[in-house]
Amino acid sequence: MTKKYDVAIIGAGVIGAGIARELSRYELNVAVLEKEPDVGWGTTKANSGIIHAGYDATPGTVKASFSAPGNKKYGEWAEPLSVPFKRIGSFVSTKDSNRIDKLQTLVEQGEENGVEELEIIQDREKIKKLEPNISDEVEAVLHAPTAGVVAPYKLTIALYENARDNGVDFFFDSPVEGIDVDKSPGTSSRFTVKSPHQEYPADYVINAAGIFSGKVASMVGDESVHINPARGEYHLLDHELQGYVTKINFPLPSKDSKGILVTPAAEGSIIFGPNHQPLEEPSVATTKAGLDEVFNGALNLFPGIDTSKIVTNFAGLRAKAQTNDFVIGESDAAAGFINVGGIQSPGLTAAPAIADHVIGILEEKGLSLTEDPAFDPTREPIPKFSEMEPEEIAKYTDDLSAAKEIVCRCEDVTRAEIEEAIDRGAETLDGIKFRTRSRMGSCQGGFCTPRLVEILSEKRGVSPKEVTKKGDGSYLLAEETKEVE
Amino acid sequence: MRRKITRIKRDIVVIGGGPAGMAAAIRGEEEGAEVMLIERDIELGGILNQCIHNGFGVEMYGEELTGPEYAERFTSQIESSDIDVRLNSYVLSLSPGKTINLLTPYGVFEVDAEAVVLATGAREKSRGEIRIPGDRPSGVMPAGSAQKFINKKGFMPGKKAFVLGSGDIGLIISRRLTWEGAEVVGVAEIMDYPTGLNRNVVQCLHDYDIPLHLQHTVTNIYGTNRLEGIELSRVDENFQPIEGTEKDIEVDLLLLSVGLVPENDFFKEAGVSLNPKTSGALVDEWFQTDVPGIFGCGNAIHIEDLVDWVTMDGFRAGDGAVAYAGTGSLPKADKKVVAGENVNYVVPHKVSGEDEFRFALRVTEPMENVDIAIKGTDISSFQQIVTPGEMEVEEVSEDELDELTDLDEIEVEVTRRF
Numbered sequence: 021m022t023k024k025y026d027v028a029i030i031g032a033g034v035i036g037a038g039i040a041r042e043l044s045r046y047e048l049n050v051a052v053l054e055k056e057p058d059v060g061w062g063t064t065k066a067n068s069g070i071i072h073a074g075y076d077a078t079p080g081t082v083k084a085s086f087s088a089p090g091n092k093k094y095g096e097w098a099e100p101l102s103v104p105f106k107r108i109g110s111f112v113s114t115k116d117s118n119r120i121d122k123l124q125t126l127v128e129q130g131e132e133n134g135v136e137e138l139e140i141i142q143d144r145e146k147i148k149k150l151e152p153n154i155s156d157e158v159e160a161v162l163h164a165p166t167a168g169v170v171a172p173y174k175l176t177i178a179l180y181e182n183a184r185d186n187g188v189d190f191f192f193d194s195p196v197e198g199i200d201v202d203k204s205p206g207t208s209s210r211f212t213v214k215s216p217h218q219e220y221p222a223d224y225v226i227n228a229a230g231i232f233s234g235k236v237a238s239m240v241g242d243e244s245v246h247i248n249p250a251r252g253e254y255h256l257l258d259h260e261l262q263g264y265v266t267k268i269n270f271p272l273p274s275k276d277s278k279g280i281l282v283t284p285a286a287e288g289s290i291i292f293g294p295n296h297q298p299l300e301e302p303s304v305a306t307t308k309a310g311l312d313e314v315f316n317g318a319l320n321l322f323p324g325i326d327t328s329k330i331v332t333n334f335a336g337l338r339a340k341a342q343t344n345d346f347v348i349g350e351s352d353a354a355a356g357f358i359n360v361g362g363i364q365s366p367g368l369t370a371a372p373a374i375a376d377h378v379i380g381i382l383e384e385k386g387l388s389l390t391e392d393p394a395f396d397p398t399r400e401p402i403p404k405f406s407e408m409e410p411e412e413i414a415k416y417t418d419d420l421s422a423a424k425e426i427v428c429r430c431e432d433v434t435r436a437e438i439e440e441a442i443d444r445g446a447e448t449l450d451g452i453k454f455r456t457r458s459r460m461g462s463c464q465g466g467f468c469t470p471r472l473v474e475i476l477s478e479k480r481g482v483s484p485k486e487v488t489k490k491g492d493g494s495y496l497l498a499e500e501t502k503e504v505e
Numbered sequence: 506m507r508r509k510i511t512r513i514k515r516d517i518v519v520i521g522g523g524p525a526g527m528a529a530a531i532r533g534e535e536e537g538a539e540v541m542l543i544e545r546d547i548e549l550g551g552i553l554n555q556c557i558h559n560g561f562g563v564e565m566y567g568e569e570l571t572g573p574e575y576a577e578r579f580t581s582q583i584e585s586s587d588i589d590v591r592l593n594s595y596v597l598s599l600s601p602g603k604t605i606n607l608l609t610p611y612g613v614f615e616v617d618a619e620a621v622v623l624a625t626g627a628r629e630k631s632r633g634e635i636r637i638p639g640d641r642p643s644g645v646m647p648a649g650s651a652q653k654f655i656n657k658k659g660f661m662p663g664k665k666a667f668v669l670g671s672g673d674i675g676l677i678i679s680r681r682l683t684w685e686g687a688e689v690v691g692v693a694e695i696m697d698y699p700t701g702l703n704r705n706v707v708q709c710l711h712d713y714d715i716p717l718h719l720q721h722t723v724t725n726i727y728g729t730n731r732l733e734g735i736e737l738s739r740v741d742e743n744f745q746p747i748e749g750t751e752k753d754i755e756v757d758l759l760l761l762s763v764g765l766v767p768e769n770d771f772f773k774e775a776g777v778s779l780n781p782k783t784s785g786a787l788v789d790e791w792f793q794t795d796v797p798g799i800f801g802c803g804n805a806i807h808i809e810d811l812v813d814w815v816t817m818d819g820f821r822a823g824d825g826a827v828a829y830a831g832t833g834s835l836p837k838a839d840k841k842v843v844a845g846e847n848v849n850y851v852v853p854h855k856v857s858g859e860d861e862f863r864f865a866l867r868v869t870e871p872m873e874n875v876d877i878a879i880k881g882t883d884i885s886s887f888q889q890i891v892t893p894g895e896m897e898v899e900e901v902s903e904d905e906l907d908e909l910t911d912l913d914e915i916e917v918e919v920t921r922r923f
């Protein structure tokens with residue numbers, strides 16, 4: 021018999037996974053449908069990973085109302101879920117003393133949005149003390165100590181694991197292709213959500229489909245959500261430069277974006293980016309012009325940074341709604357269908373506050389929420405060999421023989437970590453990468469890929485030819501060689 | 506319960522069991538030192554194990570051996586020696602005081618060494634380092650990974666390939682792919698000359714009619730899941746793509762052979778100074794770095810094209826390590842060796858001037874009829890053809906040392922004769 025769900029969530033980005041995790045506090049049947057083989061592979065895996073303080077959004081917008089509250093709640097997610105999150109503080113810098121008033125505007129905006137501890141620093145020495153390698157030409161900065169960095173994919177994986185442990189059903193490789201509303205009189209559910217393999221009856225549907233949220237809304241006849249993608253490109257530098265940049269560094273913002281920032285990522289590398297390119301069709305391909313723009317933008321703030329340490333580049337897509345704001349609320353076209361679309365920046369920041377708000381909407385629309393006494397808010401991380409002291413290593417490797425094989429030598433990832441990532445749900449090389457950092461370091465998998473393919477194929481009991489980078493046709497190996505040596 | 510970390514002492518610890526490390530370990534043991542040789546792989550041999558083509562040992566043995574055959578000459582000697590070989594073993598840390606934390610299948614050890622030789626080889630540059638934009642499909646990998654898949658694992662990573670970079674690895678993999686029935690559509694090189702050994706250009710490309718596109722590079726990558734194609738563009742003299750020269754080529758495999766970078770993590774950890782040109786450590790004629798008792802040899806110092814030189818350097822580093830482990834010091838190397846006219850870099854970086862030595866250099870551009878010389882001396886040798894792709898090695902003999910006595914700095918230059 022088909023399981024009937026109280027709530028079906030479409031999309032397992034940070035928004036969908038976050039709502040699922042918060043719903044798992046209650047005695048409910050919740051399903052999450054995701055078209056990719058894993059969580060967080062939409063916009064969530066490719067962004068700046070900043071938990072913004074909340075001063076940038078124009079007061080009165082939906083974005084503004086969720087930013088500072090989201091930021092305040094971050095510890096409540098990061099701690100029990102053991103996710104790398106650090107409040108390192110942000111700088112908005114200007115080299116032009118005539119533009120210090122722009123910083124003042126941000127302070128006022130921030131205060132209206134409920135951001136605390138904002139200060140403008142004009143004392144060069146103090147600026148350099150807080151950020152030693154920033155350009156000498158910087159005249160003034162806005163310092164927001166509450167801003168932080170998180171590993172967005174790790175956060176989403178943690179939300180997923182915790183939601184799953186608390187009873188939420190996740191369905192991957194399950195693109196939603198249609199939704200029937202209240203058609204069959206015999207069924208008690210209002211919706212039937214349809215993927216190619218299965219149908220999911222549900223009372224409430226949450227549309228958290230990111231750049232595709234307009235498309236999903238139109239499946240219930242809601243044509244009000246229009247999403248335009250805007251690409252942002254990045255360079256990522258090796259963790260060797262750890263410490264060279266200590267704060268999240270923005271230039272003065274423009275109309276469209278917060279500008280090209282330079283920041284340490286939560287896991288130690290440094291990133292430059294993003295630029296802002298509106299697109300007709302979604303594409304996360306990087307471009308030479310875009311990468312050059314990002315490169316030059318970063319040098320503007322950090323002229324001395326060693327760009328030979330760039331290890332990779334990538335791009336993400338902002339989901340820009342027509343209104344240039346988040347679209348959150350029950351659809352006018354179908355009662356019980358909640359849009360959570362157009363979640364552009366600062367959606368990652370806002371995610372915990374959005375999740376709470378959406379649950380509030382569900383309750384208001386009649387979903388009864390009974391706390392589940394078995395709910396466990398905690399989730400253990402995969403033990404990280406690279407962060408252990410020799411004594412810990414002695415114990416860890418003694419207990420676990422797979423920990424004695426280091427598979428990724430750039431990031432020091434053991435076979436035990438790789439195998440645990442697979443046990444926890446990674447089915448692809450990218451899935452392993454986001455859980456363990458293997459293939460994220462300076463050689464980008466040049467060294468460990470052959471071994472990873474072997475481990476993945478052994479653990480999953482498939483031929484190495486069936487191992488993929490990221491599902492669906494992204495195989496690594498075409499065929500056997502003529503003779504095997 | 507707290508697990509014990511076993512403490513041990515060795516005269517010499519060699520990290521890395523490729524040809525460089527094996528040579529250093531063998532020499533150390535022959536001279537009576539207690540030697541530990543650490544290798545993270547399941548076997549000794551380093552890159553040689555995956556190079557099943559001929560062409561190793563011409564200088565050392567006057568023979569053309571395969572990589573594994575060349576390695577075997579050393580592994581068999583090591584097996585019958587007292588060298589303490591640790592396979593599947595990882596160095597967790599190396600302190601400037603030469604204490605090594607080591608993870609082995611038998612537990613964690615703390616090893617105190619009199620002298621340490623770093624012979625950790627090199628890694629291949631990745632797509633990100635050369636900043637090729639585009640999609641991020643599978644089917645783009647360093648040539649060495651492909652070589653490992655094919656030669657060690659028995660799988661072909663694609664059927665229709667393009668190779669970026671005309672270094673030896675790129676050339677040899679092109680031939681290997683062809684032998685395995687794949688189609689190699691072309692090889693592109695950003696320079697206006699091939700960077701690999703000339704014999705490899707002939708034997709790997711010309712013999713199989715594989716086109717070599719000089720002054721070209723890959724400027725875009727297409728394919729959402731699996732590689733579907735690349736964009737090839739001509740570059741100008743500043744290596745910038747020339748607009749209007751773009752050409753799309755349909756392939757399912759792009760192999761990158763765009764250079765090796767010395768594995769220098771442990772040098773950095775131990776506080777050793779590096780040469781920005783090579784990314785390897787600065788060394789003297791015994792391959793000692795500027796941290797006393799820490800030596801380095803092979804690709805970890807600079808990328809060498811012939812394994813024979815790697816082996817000879819390993820022996821020399823072994824000699825140095827033995828001397829240091831015995832007496833705690835070596836003659837002071839205070840004469841700087843610098844790259845002069847037309848020289849990109851030269852190794853070693855310092856010499857004592859008291860002992861004969863060899864220096865290796867790479868020129869900045871291809872030239873004909875040149876003299877490789879030490880400025881201000883009669884030490885000089887004629888070469889008909891030099892190119893950046895082929896390392897030049899010269900010896901300074903015992904008799905010639907006199908000429909260096911008055912020099913504070915030894916400037917190596919390459920000048921055209923006519």
Ligand SMILES: Cc1cc2nc3c(=O)[nH]c(=O)nc-3n(C[C@H](O)[C@H](O)[C@H](O)COP(=O)(O)OP(=O)(O)OC[C@H]3O[C@@H](n4cnc5c(N)ncnc54)[C@H](O)[C@@H]3O)c2cc1C
Pocket residue numbers: 030031032033034035036053054055056059060061062063064065066067068069070071072194195196197228229230231232233236250251252253294336337338339363364365366367368369370
């Ligand atoms: C360049 C850039 C930088 C950013 N920087 C920041 C920042 O620093 N701080 C910050 O707070 N925010 C930032 N953001 C915004 C933040 O990344 C997003 O707000 C957030 O990731 C949105 O999450 P989401 O879950 O809505 O979307 P997504 O992560 O895109 O998730 C949507 C999911 O739905 C799935 N899906 C789509 N259609 C279907 C279907 N039909 N069936 C099943 N599944 C479907 C997708 O596969 C995807 O996994 C940035 C965004 C970009 C692009």
Ligand SMILES: Cc1cc2nc3c(=O)[nH]c(=O)nc-3n(C[C@H](O)[C@H](O)[C@H](O)COP(=O)(O)OP(=O)(O)OC[C@H]3O[C@@H](n4cnc5c(N)ncnc54)[C@H](O)[C@@H]3O)c2cc1C
Pocket residue numbers: 520521522523524525526543544545546549550551552553556559560561562594595596624625626627652673674677768802803804805809810811812813815
């Ligand atoms: C494709 C290819 C073709 C070639 N063709 C020829 C040819 O035809 N003729 C020729 O003469 N030369 C050739 N060469 C060059 C020659 O093989 C290399 O110069 C030589 O192998 C370098 O020796 P090495 O010992 O410095 O490095 P490697 O052979 O790379 O050995 C380094 C060793 O150190 C180990 N190691 C690294 N880090 C650690 C660590 N932290 N702990 C423990 N162990 C570690 C590695 O596992 C490896 O075994 C070729 C090279 C390549 C790649």
